[in-house]
Amino acid sequence: MSLDAVLVVAAALFAVGLYGALSQQVVVMVMMGLELMVNGVLLAAAGFWWFMAPAPSGQVLLLVVLAAMTVEMAMGFAVATLLHRRRQTDMTDMAEDLSR
Amino acid sequence: MVAAIVFWGLAVVAVAAGVAVFVVDSMARATYALAVSFIAVGALIILLQQSYLGVITILMMVMEMAVMAVYMVMFMGMNPALMPMDMTHGKKTAIGASTGVFVLLASGALLIPWPERRGVPPEDLTNALGLEIMGEKMLVMAVVGPVMVATIVAGVVLAAGRTRYDRLGDDLRRRPADDPQPGGIGR
Structure with missing residues (x-):
């Protein structure tokens, strides 16, 4: 187990999540992709902390990443609810106009 | 091993x-x-x-x-x-982008000569993290707290089907409130 190995695994998780975030049409599935990407960031941060500078203050960064995951998920669910309520859909293609 | x-x-x-x-x-x-x-x-x-x-x-x-x-x-x-489903779009672009990102990140991870570890971890990591949060890094948690509250408020505002403006009008003066299920004292 080394930093290189941890980072390669984190990169794989990030890449898989990126594929999901770009390719999926259902809002909830897009959120799953984003979660996988943040999951990779979390693992990379944990690896950096352990193998480079294991001071306690570094762990606080991981807590912030976890908080970011929570916020992303909560706002994603809220937007999915709003989209379903207003347009009776859960597909990103039906909400393309929101990106303009 | x-x-x-x-x-x-x-x-x-x-x-x-x-x-x-x-x-x-x-x-x-x-x-x-x-x-x-x-x-x-x-x-x-x-x-x-x-x-x-x-x-x-x-x-x-x-x-x-x-x-x-x-x-x-x-x-x-x-x-x-x-229910089997396949709801995707732009698969080839997504595969290309994610493969490119993986190759970039993995080659960076493998090729960069990472420095030696500095310092040693404390004996009780959880205790040390708690002390850090309650001490030097309290500002971080003090910011995360309001962000969480703001997320709750924003989430409820976005997800709520009917808000006070639907019930009481744009000027909030409509009486009685326009509720789908009428009721309450004097109504």
Whole structure:
């Protein structure tokens, strides 16, 4: 187990999540992709902390990443609810106009 | 040696379950796969001696996946475990972009000469993290707290079907309120 190995695994998780975030049409599935990407960031941060500078203050960064995951998920669910309520859909293609 | 075997086992499970999220043909299975991936990553974090954060990751993500399953049943309007589906777009672009990002990140991870470890971890990491949060890094948590509150408020505002403006009009002066189910004192 080394930093290189941890980072390669984190990169794989990030890449898989990126594929999901770009390719999926259902809002909830897009959120799953984003979660996988943040999951990779979390693992990379944990690896950096352990193998480079294991001071306690570094762990606080991981807590912030976890908080970011929570916020992303909560706002994603809220937007999915709003989209379903207003347009009776859960597909990103039906909400393309929101990106303009 | 044992740690290396456990690490690679968990790593394979984490990535394979992550891939399965977008390969399986039902959203329920995708949710379970994502939960498995998160549990494996939580275990990897525990393996990196950060027990507290690893356990938080596992607990939080398993609960999130449970909420996600409820959402899918709500929005898909069907039994998601029984409905095969393929709802994707721009697959080739997505595969190209994700492969490129992986090659870039992995080559960076393997080619960069990482510096030697500086310092040693404290004996009780969880205790040290608690002291840090309550001491020098309190500002971080003091900011995260209001962000969480703002998220709750924003989430409720976005998700609420009817707000006070629907009930009381744009000037909030309509009396009695326009409710789908009339009732209350004097109405």
